[in-house]
Amino acid sequence: MASGYSATGYFGYGDRQLGEVQLYFEVTLNGAHSLSRPVRFESSVAVVNLIFEGNRLLYTPRYPAGIPVGGAGNSHLAGNIPAGETVQWTPNGYKAYYNKASEQSVWHEWSWNMADHPGTWYFWAKSVKFIDVGEGTYHFGHDDDLGENPAGSGYSNG
């Protein structure tokens, strides 16, 4: 079974919009092993230092928005991306294994810089939650089973 996320995002500097991005990822589960592929990005303007990040999140009553699973994170530097070019987390996407929490999801973030503006722009999103159904297997919940803060975006000047 699989769950996909797609979004259109807009980013700018000051009060000026710089571009539009298309974001997508799809997660397939195999037992407690997750495969995120494709993890995709496309921008209407050229960006530099595009980074894909991924992690597994676990949920408990204390952490309704999920917390990262230690040691399960990974990242991929996609580099400089021309306008209009769709790029993926290559060569194989993001894989992770964890079965010590009954409710989990997969988190992905896309971050990049601009050649002629300072700072870093980022978008992130979590997959639909998946639930332990026994025998080491997990099933995705309904498409609105997202937990708190399922997606977000921002800018850092660092």
Added chain:
Amino acid sequence: MGEQLLGSPRPGHGRVFVNCTRQGEWWASWQDDYPDDEVRDGEPDAGVEDFEGTQDEVIRWARTRPAEKFFIFSDEAHAYLPLEPADAAELPAAAEHRYVTARAGSKQTVIPPPPATPG
């Protein structure tokens, strides 16, 4: 950040799962959780090996792992079913279940699985 620290599955232990992505990519994963009393600090607590390829290649790989249990995902059952030995009857339908979620002002859709086809 780098690859997740995982060990190798132990012969005679663990489960092998077979599934197929929406893109039609077949994928098998052998997963073995080590006993707590055998795991030291800083060492992996599970062994995982996986393999991708054609349906035949993946199922062949899965069946030849020296694991304890074997499963394949069935859309019809919406669950994992036992992966029968090579000389058993036909396999269940491949995974085609689709959840499409959109956020940040985009549409949100659930696409039901296609009807299973015989054979």
